[in-house]
Amino acid sequence: xxxxxxxxxxxxxxxxxxxxxxxxxxxxxxxxxxxxxxxxxxxxxxxxxxxxxxxxxxxxxxxxxxxxxxxxxxxxxxxxxxxxxxxxxxxxxxxxxxxxxxxxxxxxxxxxxxxxxxxxxxxxxxxxxxxxxxxxxxxxxxxxxxxxxxxxxxxxxxxxxxxxxxxxxxxxxxxxxxxxxxxxxxxxxxxxxxxxxxxxxxxxxxxxxxxxxxxxxxxxxxxxxxxxxxxxxxxxxxxxxxxxxxxxxxxxxxxxxxxxxxxxxxxxxxxxxxxxxxxxxxxxxxxxxxxxxxxxxxxxxxxxxxxxxxxxxxxxxxxxxxxxxxxxxxxxxxxxxxxxxxxxxxxxxxxxxxxxxxxxxxxxxxxxxxxxxxxxxxxxxxxxxxxxxxxxxxxxxxxxxxxxxxxxxxxxxxxxxxxxxxxxxxxxxxxxxxxxxxxxxxxxxxxxxxxxxxxxxxxxxxxxxxxxxxxxxxxxxxxxxxxxxxxxxxxxxxxxxxxxxxxxxxxxxxxxxxxxxxxxxxxxxxxxxxxxxxxxxxxxxxxxxxxxxxxxxxxxxxxxxxxxxxxxxxxxxxxxxxxxxxxxxxxxxxxxxxxxxxxxxxxxxxxxxxxxxxxxxxxxxxxxxxxxxxxxxxxxxxxxxxxxxxxxxxxxxxxxxxxxxxxxxxxxxxxxxxxxxxxxxxx
Numbered sequence: 210x211x212x213x214x215x216x217x218x219x220x221x222x223x224x225x226x227x228x229x230x231x232x233x234x235x236x237x238x239x240x241x242x243x244x245x246x247x248x249x250x251x252x253x254x255x256x257x258x259x260x261x262x263x264x265x266x267x268x269x270x271x272x273x274x275x276x277x278x279x280x281x282x283x284x285x286x287x288x289x290x291x292x293x294x295x296x297x298x299x300x301x302x303x304x305x306x307x308x309x310x311x312x313x314x315x316x317x318x319x320x321x322x323x324x325x326x327x328x329x330x331x332x333x334x335x336x337x338x339x340x341x342x343x344x345x346x347x348x349x350x351x352x353x354x355x356x357x358x359x360x361x362x363x364x365x366x367x368x369x370x371x372x373x374x375x376x377x378x379x380x381x382x383x384x385x386x387x388x389x390x391x392x393x394x395x396x397x398x399x400x401x402x403x404x405x406x407x408x409x410x411x412x413x414x415x416x417x418x419x420x421x422x423x424x425x426x427x428x429x430x431x432x433x434x435x436x437x438x439x440x441x442x443x444x445x446x447x448x449x450x451x452x453x454x455x456x457x458x459x460x461x462x463x464x465x466x467x468x469x470x471x472x473x474x475x476x477x478x479x480x481x482x483x484x485x486x487x488x489x490x491x492x493x494x495x496x497x498x499x500x501x502x503x504x505x506x507x508x509x510x511x512x513x514x515x516x517x518x519x520x521x522x523x524x525x526x527x528x529x530x531x532x533x534x535x536x537x538x539x540x541x542x543x544x545x546x547x548x549x550x551x552x553x554x555x556x557x558x559x560x561x562x563x564x565x566x567x568x569x570x571x572x573x574x575x576x577x578x579x580x581x582x583x584x585x586x587x588x589x590x591x592x593x594x595x596x597x598x599x600x601x602x603x604x605x606x607x608x609x610x611x612x613x614x615x616x617x618x619x620x621x622x623x624x625x626x627x628x629x630x631x632x633x634x635x636x637x638x639x640x641x642x643x644x645x646x647x648x649x650x651x652x653x654x655x656x657x658x659x660x661x662x663x664x665x666x667x668x669x670x671x672x673x674x675x676x677x678x679x680x681x682x683x684x685x686x687x688x689x690x691x692x693x694x695x696x697x698x699x700x701x702x703x704x705x706x707x708x709x710x711x712x713x714x715x716x717x718x719x720x721x722x723x724x725x726x727x728x729x730x731x732x733x734x735x736x737x738x739x740x741x742x743x744x745x746x747x748x749x750x751x752x753x754x755x756x757x758x759x760x761x762x763x764x765x766x767x768x769x770x771x772x773x774x775x776x777x778x779x780x781x782x783x784x785x786x787x788x789x790x791x792x793x794x795x796x797x798x799x800x801x802x803x804x805x806x807x808x809x810x811x812x813x814x815x816x817x818x819x820x821x822x823x824x825x826x827x828x829x830x831x832x833x834x835x836x837x838x839x840x841x842x843x844x845x846x847x848x849x850x851x852x853x854x855x856x857x858x859x860x861x862x863x864x865x866x867x868x869x870x871x872x873x874x875x876x877x878x879x880x881x882x883x884x885x886x887x888x889x890x891x892x
Contacts, residue, residue: 214783218770219838222759223505223571225287225578226766232279232287237842239274240292244844246270247293253645254870257436261297261380264437268296268381272328290498295435295655297381298331303495305332308386308488310592312407312456321409329415333375333382334488335443340369342661343668345405350389350445352408353400354452356466361455363389363410363448372443379428379441383413386456393468403468407456407485412443423448434654459484471595477602483609484591490612492663493620494584498577500627503656504634505570505839508563510648510851511634512836514641515559517855519550553637554832560825562637565794566630567836568787573623576754580619583612611689614676615750621669621740622747624659631656641850646865648848667736674739677746681725691750694718695725702808704816710756710785713792717749720807727806741802748795752788759784786824793821 224230240247247267252260271292279288289302306325309332313321324330341347349370353362365371372378378385387410392400413420420426425444432440455462459481460470472478553559587608590601598605635642635649642649660666677695680688685696699719704712724742728734759767760781771777796803797818803809809817828835843852849861871877 214780215776216834216838218776218780219571219783220840221770222767223574223839225574225581226764227769228766229283229287229578232284233291233840235278235284236288236291237840239278241842241844243270244842248844249651249847250646250648250849250865251868252651254868257431260437261439264297265381267293267437268298271296290495290502293437295437297437297439298328298377299438300334300376301325301328301332301382304334304488304492305382305384305386307491308334308407309409309456311484311487311588312458314458317453317457330384331377331382332409333377333385333441335372335375335378335385335410336388337372337374338369339371339373339442340367342374343665345388348388348390348405350387351392352387352389352406353392354394354462354466356394356464358449359452359464360449361408361452363387363408363445363450365444365446374429374440375443376438376440378412378426378443379439381439383411383415383418385410385412385443391462391468393462393466401468403460405485406460408450409454409456410445410448410450421448432654433657434651435658473599474602476606477599480598480602480606480609483606483613487588487591487609489663490609490616491584491588493616494577494580496659496663497580497616497619497623498574499659500623500656501570501574501577503652504566504573504627504630505836506841506846507631507634507649507652508566508570509836509839509841510846510848511563511637511642512554512567512832513853513855514638514647514850514858515554515563516552516833517850517858518553518638518641520553521551523549523551554829557822557825559637560829561822562633564825564828564832565790566634567832568790568794569626569630570839571787572751572755572791573627575758576619576623576751579754579758580612580616583608587612607689611691614673614689615691617664617669618673618743618747619750620664621666621673622744622751624656625666625744628653628657628660638850641862644849644862644865646849646862648846648851651847667740670740670743671736673743673746674734677721677725677742678729678734678739681729695722697722699808702813704813708789708820710752710760710788713788714749714752714756716796716803716807716809717745717752717792720803721745721749723806723808724802745799745802748792752792755784755788755791760788786828790821790824790828793817793824797821 221227221230224233246263247270255263271289275285275288279285285302289296289299293299309321309325310318321330325332336345336348338348338350340349349365349367350372351362351364351366351370353364354360355362372385372387375385387408388405389408391403391406393403395401411421412424412426423446425442425446427442429440429442452462452464459472460468462468470478470481472481554563587605590605591598631649631653635647635653638647638649641647645651676689677692680692681695685693688695697718699722700715702712702716702719721742724738724745728738728742731738758764763777768777771780796807796809796814800809800814803814804811837853846852849865850858852858852861
């Protein structure tokens with residue numbers, strides 16, 4: 210780089226700042242004695258039932274450590290994030306408990322939260338049905354109030370109304386948050402439809418853990434990955450639950466059968482409706498941070514492999530005969546075996562595929578921490594009591610609108626970018642990346658489902674795309690603060706010797722501005738236009754948030770990492786390089802858009818490409834140290850090709866191959882039964 214940097218400081222930034230990274234370090238310290246229990250390296254050689262039993266053992270270890278060492282809510286969530294997001298009960302903490310905290314009355318919390326904290330009540334989040342996912346308004350589950358018994362009747366009227374895919378419901382959860390269409394009987398007959406509402410519904414007996422009568426429940430079977438998670442199905446056959454199982458902070462039903470809302474004004478009622486989906490916003494935020502976590506694991510594995518793996522001899526440069534091609538050793542040469550081969554990472558194609566993924570992991574993690582802070586600030590107000598909620602109705606409505614736009618665009622952009630990035634890392638490892646022993650297929654399978662979970666990518670980009678397009682048709686003071694740039698005038702684009710992050714931000718703003726103008730003039734905006742627009746906005750948010758958090762206005766939790774301002778400024782030079790590589794890589798991958806809408810010329814793109822490769826060249830000697838900044842221990846990578854000791858790469862690959870269960874016998878089962886008679890027979 211031509212600069213000095215401190216790996217520990219950068220590791221703390223990746224970990225979320227001074228306090229959050231200290232919790233993460235504490236997590237790693239306490240989980241290390243259980244490395245063997247948490248290793249997934251040999252899962253391929255075990256049955257699903259064996260692996261699921263091991264997953265339940267992990268849950269037991271996690272809960273013991275949480276109760277003993279990680280008591281605060283913040284510590285619990287940090288612990289679960291860094292340990293394993295696929296444990297069978299993770300959604301109990303991720304969605305079930307936060308949703309109840311937001312939607313229960315104080316009386317309900319007093320009754321239920323001791324059971325939830327002790328895991329007497331283990332919960333899941335059951336919204337998606339077999340026939341409806343993104344179309345939440347199409348959910349078919351019926352919940353009918355019966356005034357004579359003061360109970361709700363929960364029923365799955367059709368096969369497609371079966372609750373499907375909810376994590377934790379197959380075998381572990383004994384309760385769930387259930388979404389369904391609430392019906393209230395009318396006095397003159399028939400039912401009044403009260404829309405979607407949420408209920409706390411028991412699924413299994415707390416003592417025996419057996420499924421309750423009128424509840425048919427089970428696991429969905431093996432999936433592409435994440436088979437430690439028991440995604441399940443639930444069917445209800447007129448299952449009865451008490452009146453007080455309706456989550457009643459905002460909406461409730463009286464014993465006589467009246468449906469009421471506690472809002473004091475129409476504005477507050479609209480806020481209550483938005484808060485119905487606040488937990489999904491939180492899940493999207495976690496998916497973004499999880500993207501950075503998984504991509505950083507993949508690039509650590511691939512980068513270490515690219516340093517340990519050598520392929521093709523190095524070229525012997527002939528200085529005195531410039532016009533002759535460089536001599537390359539061939540297998541016909543006498544001393545070919547002694548010729549040193551070239552490390553994979555020395556190839557430009559490898560650098561182009563891996564270095565941007567390394568930089569992106571760092572950038573996206575910083576973005577994820579910022580979104581987490583924004584969400585938590587809003588929830589502090591929402592959970593601060595009804596008086597505080599009522600006073601801040603306008604602020605919360607606007608803030609939730611902004612957070613909805615940002616998380617929709619970022620969830621779509623980051624999940625697509627991460628899934629693609631993990632696959633690039635896998636392919637950089639050649640055939641060895643195809644082996645489950647590399648850990649890369651598992652990482653890809655683990656993360657790729659997030660493209661559709663909690664909002665399919667194409668639904669998310671339509672939502673954010675529509676907001677961007679419609680905002681240009683409004684007055685400037687009526688649009689969200691992050692979109693005011695749509696009304697600015699274009700400034701000339703001139704790149705000097707150094708590219709400042711503000712120039713990159715201005716370039717992306719200009720491109721989005723012209724996309725919006727052209728798409729609004731079109732008679733029909735197609736989904737691919739919205740995809741392009743939404744991803745560009747997601748990229749712009751990453752540039753803005755990373756720049757503000759680490760360069761323009763770093764918060765105290767970041768500045769506290771550095772001993773003085775001089776050290777901070779020195780590291781900001783590295784952050785400038787990171788943001789440049791992140792942006793220039795995106796520009797190269799989407800060069801047509803920058804030609805069409807961004808005001809760049811072919812010469813500009815060529816210049817930016819050479820600057821990008823110059824950054825790769827300057828980073829090359831430091832790449833192993835830069836992936837070590839992520840802080841992944843060997844045991845956490847579950848990979849035979851991604852260990853820090855790259856010198857024993859081939860020994861580990863061979864040891865893993867020998868562990869195949871097919872190697873337990875020399876002659877495979879079935880050979881003498883089927884293949885041998887076929888060979889001997891005359892066909």
